[in-house]
Amino acid sequence: MLNLCISATASNQGKTILTTALLYHFRESVRPFKIGPDFIDPQFHKQVCGTDSVNLDSFIMNEEQVSWLYSHYADKEVAIMEGVMGFYDGDNKGCSAYSVSKLLNVPTILVLDGGGSYITISAVLKGLLEYKSDNTIKAVVLNNLSSKMHYALIKNQIEADHKGIEVLGWIQKKLPALSDTHLGLDLKDLSKIEQISKEVLEHIDLEKLSLLGIGDFLTESAKHKSPEQCEAKAIVSNTYPFPKIVKKEQKLAIVNDENFSFLYHDNLNFLKELFKEVVMVDSTKDELIPNNCDIVYICGGYVETDEAYRRVKNSNKFKNSLIEHAQTKAIYAECAGLLYLSNAVDEKKMSGILDIEFTLDRHFNRLGYYFNEQGVKGHAFHYTKPTEQSLAKGFDVLSKTLNGKGVVGSWSKDKIFGTYLHGMFRGNIKLLKIY
Numbered sequence: 001m002l003n004l005c006i007s008a009t010a011s012n013q014g015k016t017i018l019t020t021a022l023l024y025h026f027r028e029s030v031r032p033f034k035i036g037p038d039f040i041d042p043q044f045h046k047q048v049c050g051t052d053s054v055n056l057d058s059f060i061m062n063e064e065q066v067s068w069l070y071s072h073y074a075d076k077e078v079a080i081m082e083g084v085m086g087f088y089d090g091d092n093k094g095c096s097a098y099s100v101s102k103l104l105n106v107p108t109i110l111v112l113d114g115g116g117s118y119i120t121i122s123a124v125l126k127g128l129l130e131y132k133s134d135n136t137i138k139a140v141v142l143n144n145l146s147s148k149m150h151y152a153l154i155k156n157q158i159e160a161d162h163k164g165i166e167v168l169g170w171i172q173k174k175l176p177a178l179s180d181t182h183l184g185l186d187l188k189d190l191s192k193i194e195q196i197s198k199e200v201l202e203h204i205d206l207e208k209l210s211l212l213g214i215g216d217f218l219t220e221s222a223k224h225k226s227p228e229q230c231e232a233k234a235i236v237s238n239t240y241p242f243p244k245i246v247k248k249e250q251k252l253a254i255v256n257d258e259n260f261s262f263l264y265h266d267n268l269n270f271l272k273e274l275f276k277e278v279v280m281v282d283s284t285k286d287e288l289i290p291n292n293c294d295i296v297y298i299c300g301g302y303v304e305t306d307e308a309y310r311r312v313k314n315s316n317k318f319k320n321s322l323i324e325h326a327q328t329k330a331i332y333a334e335c336a337g338l339l340y341l342s343n344a345v346d347e348k349k350m351s352g353i354l355d356i357e358f359t360l361d362r363h364f365n366r367l368g369y370y371f372n373e374q375g376v377k378g379h380a381f382h383y384t385k386p387t388e389q390s391l392a393k394g395f396d397v398l399s400k401t402l403n404g405k406g407v408v409g410s411w412s413k414d415k416i417f418g419t420y421l422h423g424m425f426r427g428n429i430k431l432l433k434i435y
Contacts, residue, residue: 001074002026004213005035005108005136007083007097009124014111014143014171016041019082021200023049024193029077033070035100036084037369037379037422039262039300045082048193052265056081056104059095059369060377060424063103064241069266069426070104081106087128087137093369098135107138107213115144115173118153122161129162139166139212141204144173151203166212169204242426249276250294255322257282259308260336262300262422270426271297281318283340284311289321295330296322298337300422304345304360304384312340319351326353330415332432335382338411338418345384354411354418356390370398370406370421376431378423380409 006022008015023032023045032045032053037060042053054073058066070079083097087110090096101108110128114121121142129137140158145151151170158167176199252275256263260283272278275295281287289296302308312318325331331353333341341354366380373396380398391408398421399406410419423431 002078002210002213003074003104003106004079004209005081005083005097005101005106006111007087007101007108007137008111009113009128010086010089013086013113014141015082016044017143017171017196017200018109018111018141019080020044020048020193021197022080024197025201025206026078026080027051031074031076031079033073033079033081034084035081035097036090036095038084039264039422041082042265043261051076054265055424056100057095057424058100058103059090059093060379061427062241065427066100066103068239068241073266079106083108087135088131095369098132101136102134106136108136109168109209109212110137110140111143112140113144114142114150114154114170115146118150119157121154122157125158125162125165129165137165139168139209141168142170145170146173148203166208168209168212171200172203175199243429245270245273247276248274251275251277251279251290251292253279253281253289253293253296255281255283255289255296255298255337257284258301259284259303259311260299260301260340262335264424267425274425283315283318286315286317288317289325291321291324293325293329295332296325298331298333298340300335300337303336303340303350304348304358308336309348313348323351323353326416328415331417333416333418334422335380335420338420339384341411341416341418342390353416354413356393356411357387358384358390359387360384366398366409366420368400370400370409371402371404372396372398372409372419372421372431373403374430375402376421376423376428378421378428378431380420380422382420386411 006015006019023030027049030049031051032049034042034053034055037057042055045053056066056070084090087097091099112121129135142151142154155167158165252271279290281289303312339345339358340350342350342356342358343352344350345358346360361383364383365385366382369379371377386394394408394411396408396410397406398409409421425432
């Protein structure tokens with residue numbers, strides 16, 4: 001099996017370009033992964049290779065749980081993880097490309113931007129290699145180079161300075177297919193992916209790359225097994241290191257569509273394991289919440305922007321069925337789902353299920369990892385904020401540190417619960433207030 005982590009020195013250095021090219025190249029046999037709390041990149045991964053991408057987050061989950069998640073989903077011949085920001089970024093929180101690749105013993109290919117430099121690139125690499133002696137960096141790809149001669153200068157310097165590092169090749173600057181494509185953000189236009197992949201990989205030694213990451217990096221005992229299959233061994237081997245799942249004889253509806261698109265792949269699978277029946281509802285197509293559903297889960301995403309709001313503004317059948325459901329049954333909603341439960345975001349009218357209002361700012365009001373008052377770990381990123389009157393109705397302070405200072409981030413009424421916190425359910429069943 002081929003296992004690789006793709007990282008860089010920072011964001012916007014070429015991680016996504018190389019990851020995209022490799023996912024397309026190995027599209028028939030690859031499982032993509034994303035390190036950290038990201039919803040956009042996993043959606044893009046799936047668009048490129050056709051296989052769901054799985055988040056690996058060693059802040060929200062412990063090491064044993066991340067190891068299980070990786071081995072459980074690494075079910076194809078190739079597994080490619082895309083890092084977050086720079087190689088060591090996030091390590092103060094316990095979740096970085098460094099920490100996850102080290103935990104899983106997966107070799108890292110570092111993308112280094114060589115534009116306007118040559119010897120200094122080797123010095124930068126030296127710093128990365130020496131910062132943590134147990135790093136997983138095994139190879140580099142040089143990005144943004146002007147010519148084969150430019151590549152040879154840097155390659156020769158790296159090979160002279162770093163005997164154990166493979167220089168796999170280079171990516172030319174200003175590739176034609178990338179001239180008007182914003183990778184990682186535009187999930188609609190994939191017409192250029194094949195050409196992008198060919199151009200990116202043109203000067204990269206794929207044979208060396210493949211040999212770099214071959215190996216069985218985790219034991220086979222947990223691979224491809226369901227929690228039920230793992231249960232018998234859990235006490236002895238701790239193969240399934242999560243709370244025991246007690247099946248609920250209930251029907252769950254998940255509102256998941258172009259607006260409410262922030263759904264971790266493992267969260268979906270976990271909910272299918274947890275509930276007797278799970279159905280998907282598309283609010284943008286004005287689909288009804290089935291009247292025999294016991295619980296509704298509204299995913300995060302976007303409902304507050306002009307473009308997103310237009311997609312649901314006239315979804316009255318959906319809205320009315322949700323309002324009817326809320327009168328006697330449970331709803332769990334994250335971020336955009338929370339906003340949709342409110343009366344309004346500025347002048348944009350929502351469902352009015354919760355008597356609160358929000359406003360949209362031009363800057364982030366939350367960004368990064370958070371704890372709730374029960375010590376559950378998650379993350380939040382949003383531009384909206386509650387009005388002062390609505391803030392007073394909230395509870396459950398979200399803070400950057402355990403039991404730290406913060407601002408309330410959840411609201412509830414009867415069986416209705418909405419929160420700004422995004423979580424991973426498998427290890428945090430108590431996060432689901434509906435459980």
